Amino acid sequence: MSSIIIQGMAFALPLFIIAIGGIYSERSGITNLALEGFLGFGAFFGAAVVMVMTGGNVGSLEIPMFFVALIFAAIGGALFAMLHALLCIPFKANQVISGVVINILAVALTAFFTSQINTVLLGKPTNKFMLGVCHTFTVPGISKIPVLGAFFTDVYYYIPIIIIIALFMTYLLYRSRFGLRLRACGDNPHAVDAAGADVSKIRFIAVMISGAMSGVGGICFAYSISSTFSPSIYAGYGFLAIAALIFGNWKIGPTLGACLLFGFARSAGYKLAQILGLSSAFSDIIMILPYVLTLLLLVFFSSSNRAPRALGEIYDKGKR
Secondary structure (H helix, E strand, C coil), X not given: CHHHHHHHHHHHHHHHHHHHHHHHHHHCCCCCCCHHHHHHXXXXXXXXXXXXXXXXXXXXXXXXXXXXXXXXXXXXXXXXHHHHHHHHCCCCCCHHHHHHHHHHHHHHHHHHHHHHHHHHHHCCCCCCEECCCCCEECCCCHHHCCCHHXXXXXXXXXXXXXXXXXXXXXXXXXXXXXXXXXXXXXXXXHHHHHCCCXXXXXXXXXXXXXXXXHHHHHHHHHHHHHCEEXXXXXXXXXXXXXHHHHHCCCCHHHHHHHHHHHHHHHHHHHHHHHHHCCCHHHHHHHCCHHHHHHHHHXXXXXXXXXXXXXXXXXXXXXXX
16 A cells, blocks of 8 residues: 555656646646647756766766756756747647647657767767656654555655645645736636736746646656656656646646546556566556546546636637
8 A cells, every 4th residue: 555655646746747737828728738748858858957967977966966857857848838839829820739749849859869968978879868766755753654654655855846836836826916817818818918918928928837847747757757768758648637637627626636546546556467466568558547547537527627718719919
């Protein structure tokens, strides 16, 4: 049970911070299928900075370099998200097509640049950065409590960071003037414009925030799930975050519940495969549990979801 909780939290919280980014974008009115591309490029940017700073030898500086990677992953994700914002806001491109293209572009760019950087630093044209595994800590006393103590045992360093960021982002969305205007942009952008605010600017910032949050989640996955960065390790995680925010009805609280559900389903499937002693082929089948669960939840609960009224609509200031 303890391992299910530990690994479930390690997967669910990075997924949650990516979903928060998606909520910011979609509550502002911009459909964002590009979360997968944002998290991949953000993680690449953070990992690349660490590789360049250490010359490819990250083992001796693993802890401080993790925090460097986290900061630059957020910066890289935000910068890459500007492409989606530029296409969808000033150029008024189709938001769904833009998201799909950006996901494809991110895979191609990160694979190319990773191999080029490795060729220069290591002399090997591989498409992986070896990062190591993020360190963990255990809270004394509380960790001894049955079941509950598992939440305070072998905690990755990024988990409290994600919790702090999530609390701040929740406050910003629901308790600040900027958050009020952002949410209004997704429901009635003309009212925001009439109040004197710049709808395009708010939406642009919201998309960049989604890129930054996705970059943070992406680098956390790189340091926990695989200990490497490669373009192939994120397949499906961005879309799983989108499913979580839809199931959460574009609200942060319910979205957290969906992410925890997906995380525990994943870790429980992995534990079940270990207990049964299944071969890698059968364990891979069990690992699709979060995605099967996603389909079932969307089938039974999507009819009660209410998306922002202006989601996906190109804002035209002269249209009433």
